[in-house]
Amino acid sequence: MTRMTTPLILKLEQRDQLSDDEKRALDNAISRVRVVEADEDIVREGDRPNESSLLLDGFAARYKLVSNGRRQISALHVAGDFLDLHSFLLKTMDYGVLALTTCRIATVPHATLEKITDEFPHLTRMLWLNTLIDGAIHREWLTAMGRLSATAHMAHLICELYLRLKVVGRAEGDSVQLPITQAELGDTLGLSTVHVNRVLQELRKEGLIRFQGDALTILDWERLKKVGEFTPTYLSLQNEDR
Amino acid sequence: MTRMTTPLILKLEQRDQLSDDEKRALDNAISRVRVVEADEDIVREGDRPNESSLLLDGFAARYKLVSNGRRQISALHVAGDFLDLHSFLLKTMDYGVLALTTCRIATVPHATLEKITDEFPHLTRMLWLNTLIDGAIHREWLTAMGRLSATAHMAHLICELYLRLKVVGRAEGDSVQLPITQAELGDTLGLSTVHVNRVLQELRKEGLIRFQGDALTILDWERLKKVGEFTPTYLSLQNEDR
DNA sequence: TAGCCGCACTCACATATGTTTATGCTTGAG
DNA sequence: CTCAAGCATAAACATATGTGAGTGCGGCTA
Numbered sequence: 377m378t379r380m381t382t383p384l385i386l387k388l389e390q391r392d393q394l395s396d397d398e399k400r401a402l403d404n405a406i407s408r409v410r411v412v413e414a415d416e417d418i419v420r421e422g423d424r425p426n427e428s429s430l431l432l433d434g435f436a437a438r439y440k441l442v443s444n445g446r447r448q449i450s451a452l453h454v455a456g457d458f459l460d461l462h463s464f465l466l467k468t469m470d471y472g473v474l475a476l477t478t479c480r481i482a483t484v485p486h487a488t489l490e491k492i493t494d495e496f497p498h499l500t501r502m503l504w505l506n507t508l509i510d511g512a513i514h515r516e517w518l519t520a521m522g523r524l525s526a527t528a529h530m531a532h533l534i535c536e537l538y539l540r541l542k543v544v545g546r547a548e549g550d551s552v553q554l555p556i557t558q559a560e561l562g563d564t565l566g567l568s569t570v571h572v573n574r575v576l577q578e579l580r581k582e583g584l585i586r587f588q589g590d591a592l593t594i595l596d597w598e599r600l601k602k603v604g605e606f607t608p609t610y611l612s613l614q615n616e617d618r
Numbered sequence: 619m620t621r622m623t624t625p626l627i628l629k630l631e632q633r634d635q636l637s638d639d640e641k642r643a644l645d646n647a648i649s650r651v652r653v654v655e656a657d658e659d660i661v662r663e664g665d666r667p668n669e670s671s672l673l674l675d676g677f678a679a680r681y682k683l684v685s686n687g688r689r690q691i692s693a694l695h696v697a698g699d700f701l702d703l704h705s706f707l708l709k710t711m712d713y714g715v716l717a718l719t720t721c722r723i724a725t726v727p728h729a730t731l732e733k734i735t736d737e738f739p740h741l742t743r744m745l746w747l748n749t750l751i752d753g754a755i756h757r758e759w760l761t762a763m764g765r766l767s768a769t770a771h772m773a774h775l776i777c778e779l780y781l782r783l784k785v786v787g788r789a790e791g792d793s794v795q796l797p798i799t800q801a802e803l804g805d806t807l808g809l810s811t812v813h814v815n816r817v818l819q820e821l822r823k824e825g826l827i828r829f830q831g832d833a834l835t836i837l838d839w840e841r842l843k844k845v846g847e848f849t850p851t852y853l854s855l856q857n858e859d860r
Numbered sequence: 861t862a863g864c865c866g867c868a869c870t871c872a873c874a875t876a877t878g879t880t881t882a883t884g885c886t887t888g889a890g
Numbered sequence: 891c892t893c894a895a896g897c898a899t900a901a902a903c904a905t906a907t908g909t910g911a912g913t914g915c916g917g918c919t920a
Contacts, residue, residue: 767906768906768907809907809908810907810908810909812907812908812909812910813906813907813908816907
């Protein structure tokens with residue numbers, strides 16, 4: 377059975393089983409679907425939305441602006457990710473969300489989320505878990521940014537994105553489509569565009585990846601993991617009772 | 619009425635009202651209290667605890683180790699903070715927690731948390747909120763680390779810690795006790811100890827702070843905020859229906 | 861009271877990464 | 891078919907921050 381929420385369900389079922397009732401509740405939670413074009417804002421910092429956005433297709437980034445026009449991307453999102461489940465409880469957006477490509481987005485009213493917390497304790501825990509994984513990724517990025525070299529940090533990010541895309545069925549063998557510019561990668565890693573370019577060349581020269589246009593191929597997973605000091609524990613890919 | 623959970627309740631009630639039932643449920647959730655000495659681990663990376671730790675008193679840090687013995691601190695915790703509420707759903711600790719000072723710690727069994735999610739939907743949302751604020755702080759740190767100068771980053775951290783300590787009644791006027799070494803600050807900001815020293819001197823020379831021993835005093839809040847590009851929105855200090 | 865140890869602090873020097881500017885693809889619009 | 895725009899790439903140079911080694915203070919501990 378194909379549902380609107382297929383990528384989200386894939387993501388959650390990787391971590392724990394969902395009952396049919398729960399899956400139905402998720403599907404029914406969607407009030408509408410919209411399309412946002414690349415480079416448009418999906419939500420803006422400071423907004424107080426009364427619904428949360430679930431990314432069905434495309435790539436999006438959470439970001440903050442800083443003085444002198446600099447930008448930091450604090451999360452990259454793929455199909456199946458909630459972009460601002462936080463706003464359900466945080467109320468005010470502490471970051472903006474930008475479409476990196478054309479995005480298909482499902483909308484879930486906060487009132488519906490509240491009803492889920494009243495009626496579906498286990499599903500509530502799974503949505504909570506979803507935000508906890510976001511947090512775990514943030515911690516991992518902090519560590520990579522603070523204590524790894526630029527090259528290692530890039531390798532780490534590539535490992536993570538590859539696995540996350542694979543979970544939602546967006547990998548083909550060792551390859552994924554990664555429609556992200558080097559400037560955007562720089563804003564993600566806290567690097568200049570020029571240095572992103574240097575670092576990518578190095579990973580290519582070492583025979584670890586191929587990256588032409590949008591097509592990213594992992595050529596040597598083991599060595600890439602090692603260079604990026606990547607251990608996937610923080611992604612909670614295990615299926616367990618939660 | 620004085621409760622074990624006073625600092626936690628202060629923290630939560632800053633964000634939304636709690637009923638007496640909910641406060642009682644929190645207090646009853648504590649199964650025991652223990653003391654951990656400075657420099658000891660409270661939880662270790664890779665552990666699978668069946669209880670979560672609530673910090674009643676003292677300072678603690680979440681950290682990860684990286685090759686060549688480097689360390690990154692991804693969170694600093696004060697009284698009222700949960701140190702690993704995450705482990706309730708993430709199961710495996712993706713980071714360790716270290717006592718920076720002697721810490722008094724209350725223990726909440728995961729089974730009790732699960733019962734709370736079954737019986738107290740609003741309290742569940744407040745605990746969820748608590749982890750969402752952790753996440754918002756992570757995003758803010760990512761932005762500061764990636765796009766601010768070392769000096770601005772330090773100023774930002776000081777602003778944040780001052781406000782968080784104030785919320786739980788640990789500030790006296792413009793001063794707080796901050797028993798953190800410069801090496802630990804370096805591991806927090808992703809800087810070397812030497813550079814932490816340089817940056818602190820600069821903030822002192824500019825007349826923004828005094829920092830002698832453990833005693834930190836904010837001398838010019840407005841300018842410190844400006845230097846650190848600090849806006850407290852992400853701390854969700856507003857009281858709202860959640 | 862002596863001595864040790866952790867910590868703040870300094871200096872000289874090293875380097876990873878940033879900045880500026882420029883070139884040439886590739887692609888989409890007209 | 892042509893042009894403009896966006897993007898990856900490059901080289902030369904600038905600088906924020908790291909490294910390594912050392913000093914001295916203050917507070918425990920014997």
